[in-house]
Amino acid sequence: MLVFRFYFICFAGLIATLAFATGNGSPRQSSEKHEPPSGTKDSITFSSVHVDEPYIALTFDDGPSAKLTPKLLDLLATHHIKATFFVIGENVAEHPEIVARAAREGHEIGNHSWSHPYFARMSDDNVRSQLRRTDDAIRSAIGIRPTLLRPPYGSITAREKRWIHDEFGYRIILWDVDPYDWKRPGPAVVRNRILKETLRGSIILSHDIHPGTIEAMPSTLDALEAKGFKFVTVSELLRMATPQPSHTPPSSESISTSATPSPAPTQQPSPSG
Numbered sequence: 001m002l003v004f005r006f007y008f009i010c011f012a013g014l015i016a017t018l019a020f021a022t023g024n025g026s027p028r029q030s031s032e033k034h035e036p037p038s039g040t041k042d043s044i045t046f047s048s049v050h051v052d053e054p055y056i057a058l059t060f061d062d063g064p065s066a067k068l069t070p071k072l073l074d075l076l077a078t079h080h081i082k083a084t085f086f087v088i089g090e091n092v093a094e095h096p097e098i099v100a101r102a103a104r105e106g107h108e109i110g111n112h113s114w115s116h117p118y119f120a121r122m123s124d125d126n127v128r129s130q131l132r133r134t135d136d137a138i139r140s141a142i143g144i145r146p147t148l149l150r151p152p153y154g155s156i157t158a159r160e161k162r163w164i165h166d167e168f169g170y171r172i173i174l175w176d177v178d179p180y181d182w183k184r185p186g187p188a189v190v191r192n193r194i195l196k197e198t199l200r201g202s203i204i205l206s207h208d209i210h211p212g213t214i215e216a217m218p219s220t221l222d223a224l225e226a227k228g229f230k231f232v233t234v235s236e237l238l239r240m241a242t243p244q245p246s247h248t249p250p251s252s253e254s255i256s257t258s259a260t261p262s263p264a265p266t267q268q269p270s271p272s273g
């Protein structure tokens with residue numbers, strides 16, 4: 001009987017020890033489990049994404065254009081390429097059918113404001129109105145709300161990013177490849193700049209309102225494909241994010257998942273975007 005009680009006490013002690021250890025361990029394990037990959041913690045702004053495979057995201061801003069966007073959609077369809085369109089609300093209201101076609105064909109639609117102002121110079125109420133009207137126009141055209149915002153010119157303050165993310169749920173999408181196609185340098189220059197700068201995980205900025213950009217696309221897409229790049233929408237690219245090998249802890253103000261320096265358009269608004 002004494003032996004039995006001895007074993008019972010030992011067994012109970014073991015259970016208690018295990019429970020204690022587990023109890024101590026679980027919060028830490030739990031927090032580790034829920035921690036996002038390094039470099040993406042608390043990050044709502046992206047100019048590129050760290051990925052293991054050669055995926056990239058093509059983005060086209062300022063449309064839709066009645067003349068050029070359908071041409072681009074035809075080209076993307078022949079290549080089976082999905083892109084992301086950051087549309088202007090005014091243009092969506094004018095040509096909702098083009099936006100609807102893009103969404104139907106698998107492209108992603110993001111908010112690029114109603115009339116392309118500098119957010120960093122505006123009151124919260126005016127920014128809110130720009131976003132709300134465009135959000136409504138997109139939802140009316142394609143049936144769902146956008147989840148991405150590209151601020152015109154990349155102009156946005158850190159404070160604006162936070163409240164816009166909290167209020168609209170948007171992630172802020174900048175870029176790391178900029179061919180300056182808005183300066184209309186000619187199709188060959190647009191293509192060469194894109195080919196030179198694009199890396200795996202790149203987010204490529206261009207505009208489907210400039211004829212030279214559309215002219216540049218057939219050879220640009222051929223060349224990017226020849227280099228082995230694969231095209232996904234921005235949201236797909238974000239879902240592919242993997243931890244960075246960098247040992248530098250991300251700062252709380254980190255605006256990008258990429259270790260590559262970006263053009264930092266938030267600091268100095270660029271005429272691009």
Ligand SMILES: [Zn+2]
Nearest residue numbers: 061062152273
């Ligand atoms: Zn723009």
